[in-house]
Amino acid sequence: MKIAPSILSADFAHLARDIQTVEKGGADYIHVDVMDGHFVPNITFGPNVVSAIRPITKLPLDCHLMIENPERYIADFAKAGADILSVQVESTPHIHRAIQMIKQQGVKAGIVLNPGTSVETVRPVLADVDLVLVMTVNPGFGGQGFIPTMVEKIKTLASIKKEMNLSFEIEVDGGIVPETAKECWEAGATVFVAGSYVYRADEPAKQMEALREAVAYD
Numbered sequence: 001m002k003i004a005p006s007i008l009s010a011d012f013a014h015l016a017r018d019i020q021t022v023e024k025g026g027a028d029y030i031h032v033d034v035m036d037g038h039f040v041p042n043i044t045f046g047p048n049v050v051s052a053i054r055p056i057t058k059l060p061l062d063c064h065l066m067i068e069n070p071e072r073y074i075a076d077f078a079k080a081g082a083d084i085l086s087v088q089v090e091s092t093p094h095i096h097r098a099i100q101m102i103k104q105q106g107v108k109a110g111i112v113l114n115p116g117t118s119v120e121t122v123r124p125v126l127a128d129v130d131l132v133l134v135m136t137v138n139p140g141f142g143g144q145g146f147i148p149t150m151v152e153k154i155k156t157l158a159s160i161k162k163e164m165n166l167s168f169e170i171e172v173d174g175g176i177v178p179e180t181a182k183e184c185w186e187a188g189a190t191v192f193v194a195g196s197y198v199y200r201a202d203e204p205a206k207q208m209e210a211l212r213e214a215v216a217y218d
């Protein structure tokens, strides 16, 4: 499994410290939740923050764009140092074009499904992406409860991936704790975003270890 701590739950006054803590603790990606106050009712980071944190970690920056008109900002986030750029499929009528724009920047392309969006919606573009993020909460805030019906959606996506012989990663985000990580892992998820579970604890490394242990004895 890969663990992507979300810096949405980090201490913004000590972002560098909190990123380096999870890097030392074994994180695989740093998950950057980009929110614009329009697509979701919260505002967080822009490309300037991505370029500021780029030099302080070797980990891939996994940037999740929860913004309207994402095409307008793809080049900015790529230039800032994003390694993976994921776009909400509900945020643009031109998801295929957005994926191509991300790839033209030499960055891995991801798509994100809100809880109310069906996997069938993205079947035509699955062969073009490196990652599909299944939101397991409604996007906008950390610390929300996992939506149990999303497990079935992950299973459907994993089954389509197998049927089409594709290799994209299946990422999950929202309400991830050991119990929900195990359910998602068994359903086919491979990348786990965790914000409050990792950061709202004294020892983020132990929290990540607990997530790994939860899926270890399958």
Ligand SMILES: O=C(CO)[C@H](O)[C@H](O)COP(=O)(O)O
Pocket (backbone or CB within 6 Å): 006, 008, 009, 031, 033, 064, 137, 138, 139, 140, 141, 142, 143, 144, 173, 174, 175, 176, 193, 194, 195, 196, 197
């Ligand atoms: O994308 C997000 C919110 O839109 C966050 O990454 C997600 O909610 C993680 O937070 P937590 O692990 O605390 O649920």
